[in-house]
Amino acid sequence: MEVSGLLSGKICLVTGTGRGIGRLIAERFAEEGGIVYAGARKEGSIDEWAHDCSVKNNTEVIPVYFDITDYEIVKKVIQKIISEYRSIDVLVNNAGVVSHELLGMIRLDNLRGMIEVNVVAVVNLIQLVSRVMARKKRGSIINISSIVGIRGAKGQLAYSATKGAVISITKSAAKELAPGNIRVNSIAPGMIDTDMIHSKTDSNFKDRLAGIGMGRLGRPEDVANACIFLGSDLSEYISGQVLGVDGCSVL
Amino acid sequence: MSNQDKYNDVFARTFLINIDELNNLSYHSVTVWDSIGHMLLISAMEEEFDIMIDSEDIFEFSSYKKGKEILKKYSIEI
Numbered sequence: 001m002e003v004s005g006l007l008s009g010k011i012c013l014v015t016g017t018g019r020g021i022g023r024l025i026a027e028r029f030a031e032e033g034g035i036v037y038a039g040a041r042k043e044g045s046i047d048e049w050a051h052d053c054s055v056k057n058n059t060e061v062i063p064v065y066f067d068i069t070d071y072e073i074v075k076k077v078i079q080k081i082i083s084e085y086r087s088i089d090v091l092v093n094n095a096g097v098v099s100h101e102l103l104g105m106i107r108l109d110n111l112r113g114m115i116e117v118n119v120v121a122v123v124n125l126i127q128l129v130s131r132v133m134a135r136k137k138r139g140s141i142i143n144i145s146s147i148v149g150i151r152g153a154k155g156q157l158a159y160s161a162t163k164g165a166v167i168s169i170t171k172s173a174a175k176e177l178a179p180g181n182i183r184v185n186s187i188a189p190g191m192i193d194t195d196m197i198h199s200k201t202d203s204n205f206k207d208r209l210a211g212i213g214m215g216r217l218g219r220p221e222d223v224a225n226a227c228i229f230l231g232s233d234l235s236e237y238i239s240g241q242v243l244g245v246d247g248c249s250v251l
Numbered sequence: 252m253s254n255q256d257k258y259n260d261v262f263a264r265t266f267l268i269n270i271d272e273l274n275n276l277s278y279h280s281v282t283v284w285d286s287i288g289h290m291l292l293i294s295a296m297e298e299e300f301d302i303m304i305d306s307e308d309i310f311e312f313s314s315y316k317k318g319k320e321i322l323k324k325y326s327i328e329i
Contacts, residue, residue, distance in 0.1 A: 079303055127306070134294040179287055 006232040008033030011085045013077075013129065015039040015068055016095030018046060020194040021144065024220035025092055025227050030057040032228055037062050037081055039095065068095050068121040078128050087136050090231040091129045093122045094144045096162075100155045111158045118162035119169070126173055126184070133182045141177075141184045142230050143170045144223070147246050150188060163188075167242055174240030183239035185230045190246025193217040213248030222247075254300075258322070258329050261295045262315060277314035300327050 012029050016022035017038040026038045030053050040046045043065045050061040064080070066073045081088055096118045099110055126141055133139025148156050149163025167186055174184040191208060209217070226245050229235055252260070259270050266283045268276075278284055284292070293309050296302075296318070302325045304312070312318050319329040 075303055075305075082303075128303075131290060131294040131297065134291055135298050176287065180291065 005033040006228055006234065010034045010089040011081065011087055012090040012231065013037045013081065013088055014092040014094055021192060021220045021223050022094040024224040025094060026061060027053055028224035028228055030059050030061050033059060035060045037064050039064050039066060041067055069116050071124055074124060075128065078132065082132060088129050088132045088139065090140045091125060092142045092227055093125055098159050101158060102155050103157055106158055114158055114162050119165045122166060123169060130177055130182055134180045137181045139182045140231050141182065142227050143186045145186045145188045147188045147190045147244060147249055170242065171240050178239055185239060186242045187223060187226050188242050188244045189218060189223050190249040191217050192223060193219055211249060216247060218245060218247055254327055254329050257299050261299050265292045265295050273315045
């Protein structure tokens with residue numbers, strides 16, 4: 001991958017970097033020169049990776065350990081970033097949870113928990129970070145939704161509802177924040193090759209793979225590269241959009 | 252600059268109004284203090300006084316006078 005410093009000097013906060021797509025987003029951001037606050041839940045779990053990533057890319061990848069639904073801690077994380085760099089240029093709301101439950105088998109407690117993580121916590125971060133971005137009258141917020149948030153999927157009623165909400169949040173927030181030159185966009189990944197999809201995907205996997213025009217699963221890098229575009233100045237006149245990263249999926 | 256001056260200055264530069272107009276200022280009393288203006292005001296207050304204001308206090312921050320009471324909670328005496 002060609003590196004061109006598209007995020008050079010930008011202060012970025014990425015949630016859910018413990019693995020999978022979030023990890024790749026943080027790595028690619030660092031490769032592009034971003035200073036990355038990498039969010040993860042488990043204390044100490046990404047220290048070694050963050051150090052290596054910082055050295056390799058001659059930038060700073062700073063681990064920040066927090067549960068995005070612990071709103072007091074989230075506030076402290078934002079305060080830490082302000083105290084260290086005075087600004088936040090890019091927020092990627094990537095952390096989330098997924099479940100696979102068919103209608104009739106949906107545990108309401110799971111549904112409520114998923115709404116808290118995938119929706120309420122995202123709104124909270126947008127509210128906090130947009131106020132920081134408003135100081136410099138610029139910023140980019142990227143919300144990771146899902147193709148199932150647009151199209152729905154069997155066994156993913158609850159998950160698709162939360163990701164549909166992320167898309168609605170993106171569009172409304174974009175309208176409210178546009179006068180402050182803060183952009184809000186969403187990336188809707190299709191089937192991405194992560195541990196999560198291998199552990200959770202149902203028996204219709206082959207059928208679903210056949211529904212991808214490009215004939216392969218997406219890679220986390222595919223999502224990360226879309227994030228770079230939306231986080232960089234290349235997309236400075238783009239807001240309120242949902243970018244499908246799905247290999248021309250017809251699901 | 253005193254806290255009072257800083258407080259006034261945040262209002263004046265956020266809403267582009269004169270300091271002598273501040274005393275009776277409240278949310279929606281001028282067109283510029285709408286929801287977006289409110290976010291910009293809170294953001295500017297946070298930057299000026301190096302604080303982060305809680306959601307409940309953001310809702311309560313409904314006027315120039317009320318704002319002074321709220322900032323007291325953050326040890327900012329106006």
